[in-house]
Amino acid sequence: MTSEQPAAHHSPAPGSRPSRVAFPSDALDGDELDSPKEECGVVGVFAPGEEVARLTYFGLYALQHRGQESAGIAASSGRRIVVHKDMGLVNQVFTDTGLAALEGHLSVGHCRYSTTGASSWVNAQPQYRETPAGGGLALGHNGNLVNTAELARELDVPSGNDSEIMASLLAREVDVSLEEAIVRTAPRLKGAFSVVVMDEERLHAFRDPNGVRPLQIGRLPAGGWVVASETAALDIVGAVYVRDVAPGEVVTIDGNGLHSRRFAPPNPTFCLFEWVYLARPDHRQDGGSVLYARRSMGRQLAREAPVEADIVIPVPEAGRDAAAGYAAESGLPFADGLVKNRYVGRTFIQPTQSLRQLGIKLKLSPVTEIVEGRRLVVVDDSIVRGNTARQLVAMLREAGAAEVHLRITSPPIKHPCYYGIDMATRAELVGADLEVEEIRDFIGCDSLHYISLNGLIASTPHQREKLCTACFSGEYPIPVPGEHEQLAQIKFEFSESV
Ligand code: SF4
Known part of the structure; x- marks a missing residue:
């Protein structure tokens, strides 16, 4: 279900959905988390x-x-x-x-x-x-x-x-x-x-x-x-x-x-997102290691967005190495505050509608002993639609977290990928039209920071001109027939709705 909200405004009521983007249902799609899907x-x-x-x-x-x-x-x-x-x-x-x-x-x-x-x-x-x-x-x-x-x-x-x-x-x-x-x-x-x-x-x-x-x-x-x-x-x-x-x-x-x-x-123009999320951490490419690149992203995030907190926790699995990097750079302790149920994969037995409402709880559980009463830095790889991050923050608060500060190892995803990664349509991407503060408000965390594009690129062994950054920058290295028409249509729908 998607629905376009009627009027745009910059300061939606806390926790309510901002109106310049069409949101899917809060329920997760099957058992998937809100991550880009591998190819x-x-x-x-x-x-x-x-x-x-x-x-x-x-x-x-x-x-x-x-x-x-x-x-x-x-x-x-x-x-x-x-x-x-x-x-x-x-x-x-x-x-x-x-x-x-x-x-x-x-x-x-x-x-x-x-x-x-x-x-x-x-x-x-x-x-x-x-x-x-x-x-x-x-x-x-x-x-x-x-x-x-x-x-x-x-x-x-x-x-x-x-x-x-x-x-x-x-x-x-x-x-x-x-x-x-x-x-x-x-x-x-x-x-x-x-x-x-x-x-x-x-x-x-x-x-x-x-x-x-x-x-x-x-x-x-x-x-x-x-x-x-x-x-x-x-x-x-x-x-x-x-x-x-x-x-x-x-x-x-x-x-x-x-x-x-x-x-x-x-x-x-190698895919930048392979370094952030897609490849396994033990993958090595072009003289670089994905593991070290992700640690470097975490360190970069700690420099770009320090915060007074008690502990750094990863959203498993892709956020793990970056969280270790953030912890090392900031001097904060690292802990596994979320446990992943590794047996909930892409199955052919879809959960019933009532189970879907459980959403993220099917995949992740907070460790109360670690999160209760603490100010958390939570490190994740990306935010696509925003629904999962929103549920995650609510779940951590229910478990007693005093504060939740979200740190993301990719810049806001503003554009779809046409080169083999299933992210979402432009209308579904929470980063497509909203400012970071609006996204923070929707997700309900105490602070939100995305790594800068330059900081992300500097964490890989590549120069910018050797990377595809299209989902962040809109600069598609291989022309996509119809891309401009799609963009014009989205802008038209937006101006109609405001
Ligand atoms: S748009 Fe480019 S950087 Fe983004 S996922 Fe696709 S190939 Fe990778």
């Missing part, structure tokens, strides 16, 4: 003589946080590709018997959160296509294309799943190798795409010229290769990180080793 994770393995499907399975297991709706693995022993995919978590989709049936020397795997296309078995990946030459290909994609509709018109297929369209485009290239098909096709794809794709004999991986989503190459001790979204997937199978797939590069791995081609010059 997808991909894994590719080329390792003759090893159990490639099992290695891929463990890689996906390490990437489960990037997508929990469906999972799949395709494998080939050189003659034909076998695909197994289904709805559910990685360990729900695969059994020992299922993995044993995926024999071969190479495989690709995927875990999915849908950003375009419905959440269904058909849209689960890897996507398989037969080619005119009688072979096949299987593809796993992390990211989101912004020219899907245009490509769908060209292919004369219903618009929807960009990965499906990408697989179809590659499969219709005739009389050329899959590598050549990628080099011909990739320049026509616009948006974010980190892709693993295989035919019966070779593994390929390619990444959009902006390198929005990560894609990394590792080497197994016995000489095989692994390509994956995050270093955690390399670590879990004992692969040693070699390098990233470069923006605009396609790598091909076969019995002769790895070779590389370019399909476009690199123009890197």
Whole structure:
């Protein structure tokens, strides 16, 4: 349910909803917290003589946080590709018997959160296509294309799943190798795409010229290769990180080793939000560590927004390292004042309406012994709609907190992401039109501070020009068809409502 309130004013009654943004229901959507939703994770393995499907399975297991709706693995022993995919978590989709049936020397795997296309078995990946030459290909994609509709018109297929369209485009290239098909096709794809794709004999991986989503190459001790979204997937199978797939590069791995081609010059604008929230803390990229970056964000927040308080607590899990950084910089003690129920994930048994009203309580519980009577600094990664933060503050006050000071390791999210992260529509983003003080009033905390964009960027190993900051700044590095029209429409609705 969303509803536009009738009149704008700068000082809404305390606790009431400010009126310049449409708010969804207070109830959480299913069992999800108000965080951006991850996109997808991909894994590719080329390792003759090893159990490639099992290695891929463990890689996906390490990437489960990037997508929990469906999972799949395709494998080939050189003659034909076998695909197994289904709805559910990685360990729900695969059994020992299922993995044993995926024999071969190479495989690709995927875990999915849908950003375009419905959440269904058909849209689960890897996507398989037969080619005119009688072979096949299987593809796993992390990211989101912004020219899907245009490509769908060209292919004369219903618009929807960009990965499906990408697989179809590659499969219709005739009389050329899959590598050549990628080099011909990739320049026509616009948006974010980190892709693993295989035919019966070779593994390929390619990444959009902006390198929005990560894609990394590792080497197994016995000489095989692994390509994956995050270093955690390399670590879990004992692969040693070699390098990233470069923006605009396609790598091909076969019995002769790895070779590389370019399909476009690199123009890197890596996703800044991977550093804040999306990637696992043990992920390493571009010479930097996510763990250290998040600690640095916490230290920066402590310098930008000190406050007299008794204790620093994280909102688990993404706020943990930043809270440790805030505590270290401020000299305040750190404590786990919130316990996360780690078994409430994205399930297929949705809570009933009455359970939904419990909202955040399904996922987080305050530790009374820690919060009661104390002035708390609460560190979290982001605020999307604001409802969860509001419930969290109320819950901490119920548990006896004397004061609640919220510190956020990202700037206000003002714009939607079109490159593969499901945040919310612009109308749902609490940061889109409201001032920080209005948001604080809605959430009901004693103080609220977001890290500055410059402070956030300085916590990563990158310069600003090498980062996508669009959800904070509105500066989209890859043009998004219709973005300006959408913005104009929102402004029109706003001026109508005031
Ligand atoms: S818009 Fe935000 S979430 Fe999306 S790619 Fe850019 S920085 Fe990342």
